[in-house]
Amino acid sequence: xxxxxxxxxxxxxxxxxxxxxxxxxxxxxxxxxxxxxxxxxxxxxxxxxxxxxxxxxxxxxxxxxxxxxxxxxxxxxxxxxxxxxxxxxxxxxxxxxxxxxxxxxxxxxxxxxxxxxxxxxxxxxxxxxxxxxxxxxxxxxxxxxxxxxxxxxxxxxxxxxxxxxxxxxxxxxxxxxxxxxxxxxxxxxxxxxxxxxxxxxxxxxxxxxxxxxxxxxxxxxxxxxxxxxxxxxxxxxxxxxxxxxxxxxxxxxxxxxxxxxxxxxxxxxxxxxxxxxxxxxxxxxxxx
Numbered sequence: 001x002x003x004x005x006x007x008x009x010x011x012x013x014x015x016x017x018x019x020x021x022x023x024x025x026x027x028x029x030x031x032x033x034x035x036x037x038x039x040x041x042x043x044x045x046x047x048x049x050x051x052x053x054x055x056x057x058x059x060x061x062x063x064x065x066x067x068x069x070x071x072x073x074x075x076x077x078x079x080x081x082x083x084x085x086x087x088x089x090x091x092x093x094x095x096x097x098x099x100x101x102x103x104x105x106x107x108x109x110x111x112x113x114x115x116x117x118x119x120x121x122x123x124x125x126x127x128x129x130x131x132x133x134x135x136x137x138x139x140x141x142x143x144x145x146x147x148x149x150x151x152x153x154x155x156x157x158x159x160x161x162x163x164x165x166x167x168x169x170x171x172x173x174x175x176x177x178x179x180x181x182x183x184x185x186x187x188x189x190x191x192x193x194x195x196x197x198x199x200x201x202x203x204x205x206x207x208x209x210x211x212x213x214x215x216x217x218x219x220x221x222x223x224x225x226x227x228x229x230x231x232x233x234x235x236x237x238x239x240x241x242x243x244x245x246x247x248x249x250x251x252x253x254x255x256x257x258x259x260x261x262x263x264x265x266x267x268x269x270x271x272x273x274x275x276x277x278x279x280x281x282x283x284x285x286x287x288x
Contacts, residue, residue, distance in 0.1 A: 002052070002075075012037075012045045013052070017075050020057055020068045021117075022087070024124040027065040049075070080113045084160060087123065087153055114160050114177035121183035122150045122162055131167070131189050135182040136175060147186065148175065151195035154241070157248035163201060163240065165193040172198040174240070174279075200240040200278060207242070208270040209233040209249075213257045215264050222265050232269065239277045246283040253286035 019026035055071040137143040148164035161174040211219035252259040257267040
């Protein structure tokens with residue numbers, strides 16, 4: 001039946017599919033506002049979607065919106081890499097599932113992409129302020145059940161994490177998405193478990209990056225690479241993300257820029273700003 005539909009209608013159906021998968025619900029008005037269509041056209045789209053997948057949604061008369069059912073199976077294939085990038089950039093259209101315009105641009109292959117259905121459950125929990133029960137496999141303790149209150153999906157440049165309050169340790173931590181094998185949405189999160197209590201997430205720290213003082217023969221090239229002004233690049237980053245950024249860009253965090261190697265093109269000039277920041281074991285050369 002999909003083959004008989006026009007491209008614009010497929011886009012609208014993909015949007016319904018995307019919202020049910022990642023939000024767990026969708027208002028008819030969401031579709032109408034998103035595509036600037038009439039009420040009758042919106043109703044027709046939901047009818048077509050229900051014909052395509054009758055077990056995917058149910059209408060809640062009291063809430064006046066459509067909800068995902070326990071038997072939900074996506075009508076469209078949502079590409080994991082593209083969808084994660086869109087979620088990270090607050091784009092919720094699902095259009096990649098029907099073939100966006102393809103540009104001749106390539107990126108390095110990801111070695112580990114998380115299960116899109118695991119991500120969807122976590123996003124649903126975030127949007128609805130819920131806790132989740134997960135099966136998580138860690139390097140230190142193996143597989144076990146944990147209760148988390150997730151509040152953000154994080155791309156650290158090498159892999160995807162979820163930032164969450166961990167009820168076991170009573171702290172905010174990062175959990176690798178590919179190590180989560182099961183997600184069950186649970187109770188409503190307590191106030192002290194939500195993002196506004198995550199101090200490392202809220203706190204912004206300034207990073208002053210400059211061309212490496214010893215490894216770079218022509219610093220002007222590095223200044224052009226990073227769009228530096230007055231020979232430096234100033235960034236404000238979340239304290240919880242600082243270590244990841246410094247590692248991703250191989251920023252020398254030693255006191256006098258003493259790391260050797262062509263990969264170290266940047267030096268952190270104001271390393272004192274890293275005091276009282278956690279997860280810096282991965283920052284190149286940093287010692288407290």
